[in-house]
Structures are given as structure tokens and as C-alpha cells.
Amino acid sequence: MELKKNPQHNLLEKRNMFLGIGLCLSLGMSLVAMEWKSPYYTRIDNSVTMEDPVEETLFIQPTKMDSPVPPKPEPMKMEKPEPKPSNNVNIVVDEAASSLLDDYNIDKGDIDVIDDVDDPATGIEALPDEKVEDYVYFAEEMATFKKGGMKGFYKYISRHLKYPKAAKSRGIEGRVFVEFIIDKQGNLTNAKVLKGIDESCDAEALRVIKSSPQWHAAKQSGRAVKVKMTIPIIFDLK
Secondary structure, three states: OOOOOOHHHOHHHHHHHHHHHHHHHHHHHHHHHHHOOOOOOOOOOOOOOOOOOOOOOOOOOOOOOOOOOOOOOOOOOOOOOOOOOOOOOOOEOOHHHOOOOOEOOOOOOOOOOOOOOOEOOOOEOOOOOOOOOOEEOOOOEOOEEOOOHHHHHHHHHHHHOOOOHHHHHOOOOEEEEEEEEEOOOOOEEEEEEEEOOOHHHHHHHHHHHHOOOOEEOEEEOOEEEEEEEEEEEEEOOO
């Protein structure tokens, strides 16, 4: 049996055309979908977070205040006491430092002596006379041993001093301090022991001192004066 078809209704002839149109539409829609930009929405958190308050420290620079200067205290006026004569000043010479300067350049002013006044009208009574020493402890030119000064005097003592046997046997040693006065003529006088260690040593030291030869007298303002001196004599068993 022969089939009869209307050629106008033959769909197979347009299949390729519809297929191409479909492919074009699908590709176009795909491209449009890829290029499409959707709007970006950000979520805003409206919740309020309370943080701890920040304490601000305010630094205030101190203002410099000029403090008043206190007045300087007035110096206290101290009355200078009148010097009193002392009899305890000695010239001590040690064997370790046996050399003395021959000249002592000590300036001494003149001493004004005012006599005591007994005036019944004023009611001032005269004080009793005090004993005035006629020697000094220092002078412009000190007394010196004629044979070599103080070094020579110590050599003289070393040559003539004899160690007492009694003190030597008992092992007694030490220093004997002897005081003496060189008078205006250069003689050694008034020798005595100030501090001793043994009777025999004290007597021997005193004997040697008293046997001293002549000295050059001390001078004050060009005049010879008496001078008191004290020296140690060392007894050593070594």
C-alpha cells in the first residue's frame, strides 16, 4: 500500500534548522547567565556592643613656684678666749727622726706686760704676782748642739750611754723621756726624767744628758734666751 504524505508537512526537512536555532539559543543563554551580575547584599549588625569606658589620664605639668630665699643667718660672734700660758708644750725628738732644723722661722710679736694696779678709788685690787718662767719652748733660732746639731747630740748619747746590767738581765727596754733647759750661755741645765721605764735606765739616761758638752744658745729677736726641750732616749735590746 502506498503511503501518501503532504510535502508541506514534512518536518524532517527543517530539523537541521531548528537544531541550529536551539544550539544558538542555548549558547546565548549560557553566556548571558555567566555574565549576569547579581547585587551583593551585606548584612548589617545593628546590635550595639558596649565596651568598657577608657579612662583618660590627664597630665598637668606643675607650675614652678619661686620659693622665697630664706635670709642668711647672722654669724654668731664668739669671743676669743684669752690664751693662757701652758707648761705642757714640749719639743719631742725621736731617734727615728733625729734631725731637727737648726733654724725655726717662727714670727713672734712683742708681748706687752701690764702691771697690776691697786686703785682704791676704783675698787680694783692688784692680783698676786704669778711666777713667770724665764724660758721659751720655741725661738727664732733654736738651740743646737755644737758638734753636729741634733744628729751629733744623738751620736754623743749613743757613744756614752751604757745599758744597765740589771735592766738588761730582766729584758727591760723602752723610751726614757728627759727634759732639760739650754740656758743663755749654751749650758744644759735642769735635766730631769719626765717618763721612765726603770730606775737604772732612768738614772743612766739622766747621767748622759747632764754630761752633754756646750750648745749654741737659742736666740729671739737677736738676743739669747733660755729654751726648754724634751727628747726620748731609747733602750733597745736588739
